[in-house]
Amino acid sequence: MSQGTIGTLATLTKTGRISMSGIIGGAGSKSGVIGETEIDYEEGSWTPTINGVSSSPTQSYAHQVGRYTKVGNLVYATCNVEFSASGISGGSGHLQIKGFPFDFENVTLSSPGGIIPRAGGVSGGGPDSILGSLNTGFCYCMNSVQIGSGSATFVQAGSAGNGAFLYATITYRTS
Amino acid sequence: MKYTLDTLKVKEEFKVFQIREITDTGEYHRRVLTPDETLAEDEHQEVKDKAEELWTDEVKTAWTTFQAEQEAERNPE
Numbered sequence: 223m224s225q226g227t228i229g230t231l232a233t234l235t236k237t238g239r240i241s242m243s244g245i246i247g248g249a250g251s252k253s254g255v256i257g258e259t260e261i262d263y264e265e266g267s268w269t270p271t272i273n274g275v276s277s278s279p280t281q282s283y284a285h286q287v288g289r290y291t292k293v294g295n296l297v298y299a300t301c302n303v304e305f306s307a308s309g310i311s312g313g314s315g316h317l318q319i320k321g322f323p324f325d326f327e328n329v330t331l332s333s334p335g336g337i338i339p340r341a342g343g344v345s346g347g348g349p350d351s352i353l354g355s356l357n358t359g360f361c362y363c364m365n366s367v368q369i370g371s372g373s374a375t376f377v378q379a380g381s382a383g384n385g386a387f388l389y390a391t392i393t394y395r396t397s
Numbered sequence: 398m399k400y401t402l403d404t405l406k407v408k409e410e411f412k413v414f415q416i417r418e419i420t421d422t423g424e425y426h427r428r429v430l431t432p433d434e435t436l437a438e439d440e441h442q443e444v445k446d447k448a449e450e451l452w453t454d455e456v457k458t459a460w461t462t463f464q465a466e467q468e469a470e471r472n473p474e
Contacts, residue, residue, distance in 0.1 A: 266424050266425030267424060267427075324427060
């Protein structure tokens with residue numbers, strides 16, 4: 223096995239940036255210097271909301287928890303958003319999650335999507351049946367998917383009732 | 398939760414705002430604002446001023462048109 227010396231490989235600073243540098247050397251190994259390559263890194267919070275394309279349901283939230291990690295131009299966002307248990311009204315058009323921490327690269331149909339591993343209180347969709355895609359306006363539209371049928375339909379905002387909740391994991395590229 | 402404005406970046410295309418705030422616990426909080434949005438009354442004054450300056454009717458129309466085109470492509474009749 224080749225042995226070498228590796229200097230400081232990664233340093234995470236409080237400001238959220240990782241700087242990588244080091245020296246790889248020694249007999250039998252490729253030697254060289256990994257210079258000062260900085261990787262843009264950041265983490266923080268965002269505030270997810272449940273919306274409708276035409277009109278958003280009027281309702282307060284029991285939970286609105288969003289976290290993100292960004293490395294370079296890749297954003298990994300998670301959210302737990304839940305309506306309060308009573309008092310919902312209105313809402314029409316496709317159901318969306320909005321409030322994302324960064325814009326989407328290209329905002330085209332080629333944008334990657336994500337999954338909603340857990341959901342409830344939304345008729346027409348439930349665990350393992352709701353997928354989605356990023357869309358213009360920087361929102362995440364949900365599709366109810368019948369596994370095996372090859373078809374998908376948009377979940378409607380009016381189908382979100384009191385206590386509706388969505389746990390989502392979404393990875394995308396920002397511009 | 399109190400949010401202090403940290404950075405406001407404007408995307409050239411459609412004048413989309415990329416906002417980073419710092420919470421009272423010291424962590425970052427992020428959000429994106431598009432030209433079709435109505436700003437909240439308690440929005441940061443700097444954001445309000447920038448929106449007033451940049452979100453012209455022309456920009457709003459361009460954004461709305463782009464969204465409609467994308468939606469049509471997404472849901473062809």
